[in-house]
Amino acid sequence: MLCAGWAFRYFQLADGRRQILKFLLPGDLFSAVTIFERTFHFSVKALTEVQVSGFSRSEIRRRCVADPDVQGAIAKSCVTDTHEMTELLTALGQCSAEERIAHLLLHLMPRIAARNVIREQRYPFPLRQQHIADAVGLTPVHVSRVLGLFRERRLLELSEGHLRVINAAELERLGSLR
Amino acid sequence: MLCAGWAFRYFQLADGRRQILKFLLPGDLFSAVTIFERTFHFSVKALTEVQVSGFSRSEIRRRCVADPDVQGAIAKSCVTDTHEMTELLTALGQCSAEERIAHLLLHLMPRIAARNVIREQRYPFPLRQQHIADAVGLTPVHVSRVLGLFRERRLLELSEGHLRVINAAELERLGSLR
């Protein structure tokens, strides 16, 4: 479990390409289904300073049968991971660059807001454009252009570790998947 | 659970686009994590004649605590669903059209082989090019071109509900994600 800071879970290809599967925020499990496995099938990297706690599989399994709360938390994490992957899959398979980036931001905003006080739509946001690129399957250069467009159209500003959302409605229209 | 025939699970967008999340073969659960939820977050459609059995959530939950085999089957299904989504996500985010299609075929081949006797590398294969397109995020036209290329290069033939693999090694090289 990530206790403090930001990290991300990703899958690495032999030739250096990588797909970011999920951005981890405080309270997130690296991956709930891992409880049922012997080995990890992904990598994790810190984005900021982090604090982490580890549990042994056997310990978790024991507490899972003993404590319905633990069981519920694991189940919930499996469910949300599945939903998130479904949405990301749909975004990658069906959406344009603008839609994908908008979708990523819309996905992250409430998760950030659940852990920080947000004033004037200004979200702490430590991702580099490279990370956005690796998450939505674009090049960093193109991410820069799309963000430039968003800025020009007064949808948002993104710099210096902060995201400021100016026109949330329009961003929603672009990235909501509905 | 799908008992006979082929189907697929997908996510539908308002404007008609859809992302195929998984092809279902006999023995597959539609989605294991659904046990922990109240509503479905996906659609399912048959590709061929199918037979299906349903279970009520409460029944499954009961049998899950009672019978460790049932529990194990659910857990395994969660795990493989997660792996499959991870791989598909990586393919969609990082790979070219050829790689994606090769990857899809490589993913399906062992699953088909586990349920059918395969002679001379000839797999039953009821997907239309439209389904391949919706699964890997391409247009049917482009799928046709790529398959044409594969045929020309003597990698495989695909027609009339059957896939014949001619050069498995080369297909592997294209689509293995490693």
Added chain:
DNA sequence: CGATCGGTTGATATGAATCAACGTGCGTGG
């Protein structure tokens, strides 16, 4: 002070989408 990193911008190349036409097989209704 130079080196490095992250981001921006311009020019160009390329992979995939789009538009359109055509062929073929098949089921259906006359």
Added chain:
DNA sequence: CCACGCACGTTGATTCATATCAACCGATCG
């Protein structure tokens, strides 16, 4: 039995979105 419509696949011409290549800028850091 035939004519038609329709689903599916193929192919060619063209367009468009995104990648690639390259230069540059500012901030940061040793």
